[in-house]
Amino acid sequence: MNRVEQRFATLKEQGRKGLVVYIGAGDPDLASTHALALGLEKAGADVLELGIPFSDPLADGLVNQLAAQRGIDSGTTPAKVLQTVCDIRKESEIPIVFFVYFNLLHRYGLERFIKDSAEAGVDGILILDLPPEESGNYSETMKEHGLCPIFLVAPTTPPERIDSIVQHGRGFIYYVSREGVTGMQSEVSSRIDEMTASIKERTHLPIAIGFGISNPEQARQVSEAGDAIVVGSAIVNRIAEMVGQPEMVDSVCQFVCSLAEGIQQNSHD
Numbered sequence: 001m002n003r004v005e006q007r008f009a010t011l012k013e014q015g016r017k018g019l020v021v022y023i024g025a026g027d028p029d030l031a032s033t034h035a036l037a038l039g040l041e042k043a044g045a046d047v048l049e050l051g052i053p054f055s056d057p058l059a060d061g062l063v064n065q066l067a068a069q070r071g072i073d074s075g076t077t078p079a080k081v082l083q084t085v086c087d088i089r090k091e092s093e094i095p096i097v098f099f100v101y102f103n104l105l106h107r108y109g110l111e112r113f114i115k116d117s118a119e120a121g122v123d124g125i126l127i128l129d130l131p132p133e134e135s136g137n138y139s140e141t142m143k144e145h146g147l148c149p150i151f152l153v154a155p156t157t158p159p160e161r162i163d164s165i166v167q168h169g170r171g172f173i174y175y176v177s178r179e180g181v182t183g184m185q186s187e188v189s190s191r192i193d194e195m196t197a198s199i200k201e202r203t204h205l206p207i208a209i210g211f212g213i214s215n216p217e218q219a220r221q222v223s224e225a226g227d228a229i230v231v232g233s234a235i236v237n238r239i240a241e242m243v244g245q246p247e248m249v250d251s252v253c254q255f256v257c258s259l260a261e262g263i264q265q266n267s268h269d
Helices: 003-014 030-043 062-073 078-089 102-108 110-120 138-144 159-168 192-200 216-223 233-242 248-264
Strands: 018-024 047-051 096-100 124-127 173-176 207-210 228-231
Touching: 003 018, 018 030, 018 062, 018 207, 018 233, 018 248, 030 047, 030 078, 030 248, 047 062, 062 233, 078 096, 078 102, 078 110, 096 102, 102 110, 110 138, 159 192, 173 192, 192 207, 216 228, 216 248, 228 233, 228 248, 233 248
Parallel strands: 018 047, 018 228, 047 096, 096 124, 173 207, 207 228
Antiparallel strands: none
């Protein structure tokens, strides 16, 4: 059982909902990523998703596209992100999941990247553009190295395909609650309860719900349906607003703390 699995097991035992937070690695630089990782854990984050910057982030809206560009501009590479995880591991055991596009792994070497990720202290990988049907022995290789291959389910995913997707996954299933790209939304989707129930019928894996959650009230509302929520763009947007200011980490962590407090309103003893 790796850190992701252990964290969700602990959340279940404690009757708590989880908070998965996303930031772009290297945004605005890797020293900030390191500081944010430590601060976000203290603020109540249960899992940290690190987006490895890529020039063509097809699943991302404008906020996360700009974060990826800032990461590229700061000289961030997959190898440097791996080193940053090694450094974080000297001070923290927060579960870490890479959020990445397949092109980068293909270039690096898929098996080599999985091996290096495991050695660095990564716990899972979510490849945005790798359908399970085309993943070959990816899931098996991940599991051999003790990593969780995390897959997406969308509002448009038919039941028979959900059956297939959950068979490949480990750690948790990421339910993308909206069609389209990442980004902040004023309202949450009306289909969350229905789709989450459908996924739960097909797997015992925890379900983390993301895409569009922007404030503590939405965090509380969405967490009713799943085991955890994922918040990305709203956090990344605060990083963008605070770039260059010494209080950036504290400001971002205060916001994440408010999200964690919103979620815990749905937790029970």
